[in-house]
Amino acid sequence: MLIARVALDIPLATLFDYTVDAAMEVVVGQRVIVPFGTRQMLGVVMECVANSDMDAAKIKPLTRALQDCAPLSAELLRLLNFCSEYYRYPIGQTVLPALPTRLRSDEPIVVKSIVSYRLSAQGAALDLSRLAKNKKVQLRILNLLLVRAHSKAELKVVATTVSAALKLLVSEGWVEEFEQRSDGLTPSPSDKTSSHSTKPPSGRGEHIFNNAHTLTSEQQVAVDAVTQAQNFQCFLLHGITGSGKTEVYVHLMHTALQRDGQVLLLVPEINLTPQLEDYFRSRFPDVGITSLHSGLSEKVRLENWLDAQQGRAKIILGTRLSVFAELPKLALIIVDEEHDASFKQQDGLRYSARDVAIFRASQRGVPIVLGSATPSLESFHNAQTGRYQMLTLQQRANASARLPTVRCIHTKQNLMKDGISEILLREIELRIVRGEQSLLFINRRGYAPVLMCGGCGWLSDCKNCAGKMVLHLKDQRLRCHHCGYQIRPPKVCPDCASNDLHPIGSGTQRVEEILQERFPAARILRVDRDSTRNKRAWQTMREQIHANEVDILVGTQMLAKGHDFPALTLVGVLNPDSALYSSDFRATEKLYAQLAQVSGRAGRADKAGEVIIQTEFPDHPLYRALQCHDFNGFAAEQLAERDMAGFPPFHFQAILRAEGKVESEVYAYLNQARATATALGHAVEVLGVVPAALARRANHVRAHLLIQASTRRALQTFLRDWQFDLDAIPHSKLRCALDIDPLEF
DSSP, rough: OOOEEEEEESOSOOOOOEEEEETTOOOOTEEEEEEEEEEEEEEEEEEESOOOOSGGGGOBBOOOOOSSSSOOHHHHHHHHHHHHHHHHHOOHHHHHGGSSSGOOOOOOOOOOOEEEEEEOHHHHTTTTTGGGGTTHHHHHHHHHHOOOEEEHHHHHHOOOTTTHHHHHHHHHHHHEEEETTTTTOOTTTSSOOSOOOOOOSSSSSOOOOOOOOOOOOOHHHHHHHHTOOSOEEEEEEEEESSSSSHHHHHHHHHHHHHHTTTEEEOOGGGGHHHHHHHHHHSSSTTTTTTEEEEOOOOOHHHHHHHHHHTTSSSSSEEEEGGGGGOOOOOOEEEEETTTGGGGGGOSOOOOOOHHHHHHHHHTTTTTEEEEEESSHHHHHHHHHHTTSEEEOOOOSSSTOOOOOEEEOOOOOOOOEETTEHHHHHHHHHHHHHTTEEEEEEESSSSSSSSEEEEETTOOOBBBBSSOOOHHHHHHTTEOOTOOOEOOOOSSOTTEEEEOOOEEEEHHHHHHHHHHHHHHTTOEEEEEEETTTTTHHHHHHHHHHHHTTTTTTEOOGGGSSSSOOOOEEEEEEEEGGGGGGGGSOOTHHHHHHHHHHHTTTTOOOSHHHHHHHOOOOOTOOHHHHHHHTTTHHHHHHHHHHHHHTTTTTTTSEEEEEEEEEEEEHHHHHHHHHHHHHHHHOOOEEEEEEEEEEEEEEEEEEEEEEEEEHHHHHHHHHHHHHHHHHHHSSSSTTSEEEEESSSSSOO
């Protein structure tokens, strides 16, 4: 009797056994429908075995095996198994959420047929040099089809008139249409297909590469080092802002594509994917490029995932979840902005996409490149100790571009106008006169962080959270950015009925208002989560900036990384000091990375850039390091402090988080968990139970217990044993989660 061991999306760390009918064909990785209690559930077969530890009479038969999609590969299943074990999360809740939503239901996948084009026998015999030179679009199409067949969507990169040109080529008999299913499975006899076969693969990828830029000597050294790697090796590409890391990525992609491989490029933010995708299409016009991120519709994400699974997509560009994409020909992984906290999932399976990508590259035996102008201290330490190979880009790719000058304005010793110094305002005015752009960076959206009563000191606290409600003046709302609760601003103080209510501090909306008053003729654009909420809003804004239709940008961290605005020569930073006295030991590292990234937006072309930071602590070592562009010195100082304090990367951490509506229940659970952890007697440090940084959120009390160990192995051994004790502690009314390698406290 064949037994299928199935992963189901339920919070139990086990597989479930089902018998397989002799007439049913089931393989590992296949999606199946099985009975579970009174319902039918979709699962994934993880193992097929001959025997089960369960009583044979209690094993239910598998209901149905789904044949509408190729099974998951053994490689992907091993990766998901690793994540389940390392992050201590149920296997079913690891495997199923990694799939597109459409693959998690038994709803039949409607597979569309893609109309593609290829050269006919007559077209293959053409001498293209004899064709009329005014047939530019047709010539481009024919040159692309000489390499391989293309869909119409792929050919649209040639010109907007590609449809008319294709009709002419088909009517001439040089090009022919054929249909293929989007899942890559063999079409049924009823499908309309041409008897003409496509050009067989040569074993090496043939593609058009627009080599638009000559590599600098530093870039060439980096490209050579990675391309010479024969198997797994992790490279840290530490390049200053504007040093041309993307150009290094392009040349590495070119090499991987020549070897008929696939490339996975991870980026931290969805808003970075459209411009990168457009850029890569311009450099590889005949290569299948696809995106995978949560901003796509379910249908599009499924189609893109299938393109990757079937090898049609050669370059896969995505956010953290794309690390679990099926990639049968994976040859290279690139993690851009590897330091970014967005790569860490903060609920469910709390994985780090960067770390999972490194494991996947190791498992596959391919190189991985971690790129950043401000590497995480963990990655920087690994490069220093030889675990990773360091590659450095110390010069800007544009020979005429220089790193911006950075100066600090002491807010207590300079004249300020509504939180903006007169010095900064004069510099903005100078840029407007010169036809250059300025960026004011403030990492707070809304009008003001809090509304305050001048009579009694009342503050706009959120009734559900330990945080304050932010004033959004244009929407006439007080809004909590933690739980989403919102109300209209009161006209009088709720406590003393005074009408002396005024906003405290500044957000992007207030800065925008101040600038409009000071520069009424200036074209001001605010870029934050509120202003880019509508579809295509950010793309339209980006086009305005590149067309120099904007004088002043006001934005949050959305503008801090990955953007190249040639006319931008001034960056002003408002209110950065709060991170300097944060309880989070990573706060200083995060602030340096953020300020270095946003500073790097200035002076990327042939015009000099300047950065002005408004601060109460102009002599702080962090600001001194920024002024000297000395990341290495800053990192060395931070690593020395971490070593003395016993923090990562010198120790390894896990946090047990708990939240619930009753405070006593939360702390009782965590204290009991702490007692069991101590009783195990492992070589780990068990710290006390403390409130979370945001102690109450959405009416839930939040606290945690921190565990530290000197080695990763010691921590994992402890967690494996501790898991049994945790499962035995009653916690049905609580939300509990283990967070391995946490970034937030």
